[in-house]
Amino acid sequence: MTCRRPRPDPPGTPREDRLTVTPPDRLTLTHVRKTYGRSPVLADATLTVPAGALVGVTGENGAGKSTLLRIAVGQLAADHGQVTRTGKLGYCPQQIHLDDALTVEQHLRLFRAAYRLPDLTRAEELLDVLGYADSRHRRPGRLSGGTRQKLNLTLALMHSPDLLILDEPHQGFDHTTYERFWTLTEQLRSDGCAIVVVSHLLHDRARFDTVHHLRHGRLHVLSAEVRA
Numbered sequence: 001m002t003c004r005r006p007r008p009d010p011p012g013t014p015r016e017d018r019l020t021v022t023p024p025d026r027l028t029l030t031h032v033r034k035t036y037g038r039s040p041v042l043a044d045a046t047l048t049v050p051a052g053a054l055v056g057v058t059g060e061n062g063a064g065k066s067t068l069l070r071i072a073v074g075q076l077a078a079d080h081g082q083v084t085r086t087g088k089l090g091y092c093p094q095q096i097h098l099d100d101a102l103t104v105e106q107h108l109r110l111f112r113a114a115y116r117l118p119d120l121t122r123a124e125e126l127l128d129v130l131g132y133a134d135s136r137h138r139r140p141g142r143l144s145g146g147t148r149q150k151l152n153l154t155l156a157l158m159h160s161p162d163l164l165i166l167d168e169p170h171q172g173f174d175h176t177t178y179e180r181f182w183t184l185t186e187q188l189r190s191d192g193c194a195i196v197v198v199s200h201l202l203h204d205r206a207r208f209d210t211v212h213h214l215r216h217g218r219l220h221v222l223s224a225e226v227r228a
Contacts, residue, residue: 023051024086026163026194027072032081033217034067041067042078043217051087051162051192054185058202059214066167068214069198073165087162094167096152100141104132104151107140108158115159123158129184130154131177146172153181157188164188165196182207 027049034042041064049055059065070076071083073091098107108123127133130150140148149172156164170181182204185195197208205211205222212219 023053023192025050025084026086027165027196028082028084029068029072030082030084032068032071032078032083034064034071034076034079040217042071045081045214045217045219047072047212047219049163049194049196051194052189053209054189054195054197054207056202056205056208056211057196057198057214057219058200058211061200063214064217065198065200065214069165069167072196085163088159090156090159090161090164092153092156092164092166092169094171096140096148098140098148098151100139103137103139104143105136107151107155108136111155111158117159120158122160123154126154126157126184130180144172146174146177149173150177161193163194163196165198167198168200169197 025048027047029045029047032042032045033040045064045068047055047057057065057068067076071078072085073089074083074085102110108120112120112123124133127136130153132147132150135143135147140151143151149170153166153169156166170178173181185207188195202208202211211222213222214220
């Protein structure tokens with residue numbers, strides 16, 4: 001199921017009914033806590049990401065962003081609190097795990113089988129959008145870091161997720177690819193996909209609906225003035 005915004009209401013729909021329609025929440029973290037030994041990493045982290053929203057999470061190195069992200073995608077259990085995800089999840093980790101024995105196209109076919117997709121139509125679109133279709137027959141070990149990241153992003157997106165979580169997603173991108181990334185992000189949002197970008201340093205903060213700073217185990221919303 002591809003994530004889509006609700007269709008416009010038919011003519012004659014009462015205004016009060018239209019105003020009550022709100023997008024569903026795709027990710028909710030409620031009072032999440034995590035401790036390693038005697039060291040608390042997350043103290044009371046709370047976050048809500050509705051469909052179509054672009055949310056940033058930033059913080060110093062060692063602030064707990066990786067722990068928060070792993071809990072959000074289900075790779076790590078929280079000690080306390082609740083995590084709720086709805087719809088299909090797409091996850092683009094910072095550490096790129098690719099098989100150097102496979103070409104780009106072979107990676108796409110492998111993930112097509114894993115996602116049980118009927119074809120590679122969406123993957124082909126992403127190759128063109130991100131500008132690396134000419135690398136389809138090359139192995140990751142012969143690709144630049146930026147192109148490897150493009151493949152990493154494609155594998156997270158080719159099944160049209162409802163919730164996309166990105167860890168340092170544009171590392172290695174040149175300026176052209178960086179702009180293509182944000183154009184793609186806006187297209188995903190217009191289709192109702194919820195997006196979380198995790199980074200130690202967020203650029204272009206004005207693009208985000210909200211930006212949260214992880215500090216002392218808690219998420220603090222940055223004001224529009226700080227984000228500008």
